[in-house]
Amino acid sequence: MKLTLFLLLFSFAMNALGQNVSLSGKITDERNNPLPGVTVRLSPSMLATQSDASGYFTFPHVPAGHYSLTFSYTGYRQQVVPVHLVGGGTEVNINLYPAPQELGEVVVAGDRTEFRKREESMNVEVVNEVYIRRNLGGSLMKSLERQPGIKTIGIGSGQSKPLIRGLGFNRVVVVENGVKHEGQQWGVDHGLEIDQFAASQVELIKGAASFVYGSDAIAGAIDIKPHPVPPKHTLGGAVDIIGKTNNNLYGTSLNLYGRKERWFFDSRVTRLDYADYRVPTSRVYVYDYAVDLKDNRLRNTAGHETNLHLSTGVVEEKYRSVFYLSNTYSKSGFFANAHGLEPRRVNTEEQDASHRDILMPYQKVNHFKLINRSSFSLPGHEVEAELGYQKNFRQEFSPYVNHGYMPPLYPTRMRTPQTLEREFEKQVYSLNIKDNMAWGRHTLAAGVNTEYQDNSIGGWSFLVPAFRQFSAGAFLYDKFTLNEHWLLHGALRYDYGKIKITKYTDWFNSDVQTQEGTVSQALVRADSLQRQFQSFIWSAGFNYNREKLQLKANLGKSFRMPIAKELAANGVNYHYFSYEKGDPGLSPEQSYQLDVSVTWTQPKWSVQLSSFYNYFPNYIYLNPTSRHDYYYGAGNQVFQYAQSSVMRYGAEFEAKYRFLKHWSTEFLAEYLYSEQLSGEKKGYTLPFSPPPTAIINISYEPQFSRGPKNTYFSLDYRLTGSQYRIVPPEKKTPASQVLNFSAGTTLRVSRQELSISVQAQNLLNTRYLNHTSFYRLIELPEAGRNIILSLKVPFTLLRHD
Known part of the structure; x- marks a missing residue:
């Protein structure tokens, strides 16, 4: 009944909006060159947009009437043009002329970010490729970690997983080119298969975003935007070169793009190669066993990465269709002394012979992705559609280790290679359709998201069974302009999910006690299981915008269906020395969250405070029990998935002040508190809860006339800060202090621009522990001093103005 009502409301809105007319145009400079990124505001409707790379803008569905268009672009005179919309389509073409004093590019980026923040009731931060280049880490997530509320689970020097306000894994959605990125994100040791050189702009949404992105966005979303479409009649590109001292990384990324009138292409090839990374200690303790490190390097943490990207398509005034094809491949080692049932059985002489070789244990990951994004304007509607296919193929290699009733020698009859510990293959089909509409003071968006997964497994070890999963959701979102200062937001979404888990039987026999005596048989480790889930979720919020003040709040309910690991895991996790068991009776997570943010901006300073309160009636977590499994888990502690009510709250604070013309300072801080309110771990916090953090920055930005x-x-x-509130077997983490330095400039050498940047991470080579690191349990400190040098050389081969 509720779904029927939802569809009727959607149909009514579609029909009512058909009476609107379209308003479009092109913006050029004084030489008739297109101007991208111009802010266009339509008054008194309070609608706003920005021109694309070709200078075009459009308001596809505006009620007939008298309006005024305001064109604003940094460095150019603001212009106001009256328009009268009576029917059909109206086109307004305009030239903008430079203002007497032009401002720098950084102000332009800030204006776009400001525009996005003023329009959203959710907590949104926007970073561009300049920010990413200034903060280059071992992965894209590491490059974003400076943002308050964003943390990572570090996995060596080249892999990491995102945490938003202390939540990660399948509670954070990563979107690339409009489609949800699907890998093996349930694994602590599984990194994110994203090329940070291919990211143009990243939106960080902190807080419940399920009504837009679906079930797994219960903690937030990381939306990676593609590069803008190249200008017409151009051919060019850029070369990025990077080197790092800590792990002797060297790499390059080559970009080549071109465009005629309608058709364009944009391509990129990235190659990175790195050695074992260094830590500021010569000895670590793996569960009380002392491990000496040669040259302070973590043996077998080397790796390499190769990424290919191609986008191509057609761009017209009212229609565009773009194909995105990418393939990311990586091979990286696991720290040899922290993997398997017996970390002491490591051939240190072989492992230390070279810092660049990759021996067992190691992993190989290949992620292929093909996406089509299309959009077109209809009378009263702007329709967007994404169709995607992904294939994630992961293999983990390790020497065969028997335990329980596994045969002491690997049988020759097995088709699975003796070194293949685990294999995961996921194929994903996605379809998203969204219709953007305007009706008077209402700006509406309605859409559907569907996804189908086919997951298969392999290898001689078992942890998670094969499964198939289908999910679908439909949403309606309304942004209502009350007046020039107030925006009201409301959203409703319905989700449906279905998971079918495949039965798994051991490939070896075990002794089982029955009424007839001891019987040797293959054990069923996971029964076939089929579950269905559904939920209605909602969101409501507001924005209050004045010239200097921004106030926003959002209250919403989110939903997350349990994943296969939580329902049916039954095996040893060799990375964490644990035996993990799922619970097939888990109910879907429900979450209620309130976000409140206030920002005050002055010409020389700004302050922003973002706070949240979050309540889970039935949070799913991996509970460490007092039991040990000696038959099938080699004596490892048993961890059982369970549910409890959880309360979380926290805040992020940002303050910026320019005290001299070229000098500025910045203060960033974050705090998070979480507590389990029921269950066996009542009173405890949640795993991977980050400690309070603050960053004090000082920057000098000189300006030269030439x-x-x-x-x-x-x-x-x-x-x-220290983190003493833990969940066993986590360990308490002491406080730490670290200095990081960065510098950069852009030079012109014989008509060619060169952008150079240098970073010194952990400048004083401080020994400290990261509470959210994958290797925290074995007291492994973070990487030592790391000097990062990067060079970007853009080039133009052809341009017709």
């Missing part, structure tokens, strides 16, 4: 431009020198002093 020569270098965009020059900066920046020093970060990061203070991380």
Whole structure:
């Protein structure tokens, strides 16, 4: 009944909006060159948009009437044009002329970010490729970690997983080119298969975003935007070169793009190669066993990565269709002394012979992705559609280790290679359709999301069974302009999910006690299982915008269906020395969250405070029990998935102040508190709960009349508090202090621009522990001093103005 009502409301809105007319146009400069990124506001409707890479803008569905268009672009005179919409389509073409004093590019980026924040009631941060280049880490998630509320689970020097306000795994959605990225995100040791050189702009949504992105966005979303479409009649590209001292990384990324009138292409090839990384200690303890490190390097943490990207399509005034094809491949080692049932059985002489070789244990991951994004304008509607296919193929290799009733020698009859410990293959088909509409003061979006997964497994070890999963959701979102200062938001979404788990039987026999005596038989480790889930979720919020003040709040309910690991895991996790068991009776997670944010901006300073309160009636977590499994888990502690009510709250704070013309300072801080309110771990916090953190920054940005431009020198002093509120077997983590330095400039050498940046991470080579690190349980400190040098060389081969 509720679904029927929802569809009727959607149909009514579609029919009512058909009476609207379209308003479009092109914006050029004084030489008739297209101007991208111009802010266009339609008054008094309070609608706003920005021009695309070709200078075009459109308001596809506006009620007839008298309006005024305001065109704003940094460095150009603002223009206001009256328009009268009576029917059909109206086109307004305009030239903008430079203002007497032009401002720098950084202000333009800030204006776009400001526009996005003013329109959303959710907590949104936007970073561009300049920010990513200034903060290059071992992965895209590491590059974003400076943002308050964003943390990572580090996995060596080249892999990491995102955490938003202390929640990660299948509670954070990562979107690339409009489609949800699907890998093996349930694994602590499984990184994110994303090329950070291919990211143009990243939106960080902190807080419940399920009504937009679906079930897994219960903690937030990371939306990775593609590069803008190239200007017409151009051919060019860029070369990025990067080197790092800590793990002797060297790499390059080559970009080549081109466009005629309608058709364009954009391609990229990235190659990275790195050695074992260094830590500021010569000895670590793996569960009380002392492990000496040669040259302070973690043996077998080397790796390499190769990424290919191609986008191509057609762009017209009212229609565009773009195909995105990518393939990311990586091979990386696991720290040899922290993997398997017996970490002491490591041939250190073989492992230490070279710092660049990759021996067992190691993993190989290949992620293929093909996406089509299309959009077209209809009378009264702007329709967007994404169709995607992904294939994630992961293999983990390790020497065969028997336990329980496994045969002491690997049988020759087995088709699975003796070194293949685990194999996961996931194929994903996605379809998203969204219709953007305007009706008077209402800006509406309605859409559907569907996804089908086929997951198969292999290898001689078992942890998670094969499964198939289908999910679908439909949503309606309304943004209502009350007046020039108030925006009201409301959303309703219905989700349906179905998972079918395949029965798994051991490939070896075990002794089982029955009424007839001891029987040797193959054990069923996971029974066939089929579950269905559904839920209605909602969201409501507001924005209050004045010239200097921004106030926003959002209250919503989110939903997450249990994953296969939580329902049916039954095996040893060799990375964590644990035996993990699922619970087939788990109910879907429900979450209620309130977000409140206030921002005050002055010409020389700004302050932003974002706070949240979050309640889970039935949070799913991996509970460490007092039991040990000696038959099938080699004596490892048993961890059982369970549910409890959980309360969380926290805040992020940002303050910026420019105290001199070229000098500025910044203060960033975050705090999170979480507590389990029921269950066996009542009173405890949640795993991977980050401690309070603060960053004090000072920056110097000189300006030269000739020569270098965009020059900066920046020093970060990061203070991380202690984390003594833990969930066993987690260990308490002491406080730490770290210095990071960065600098950069853009030079012009014989008509060619060169952008150079350098970073010194952990400048003083401080020994400290990261509470959210994958290797925290074995007291492994973070990487030592790391000097990162990067060079970007853009080039133009052809351009017709």
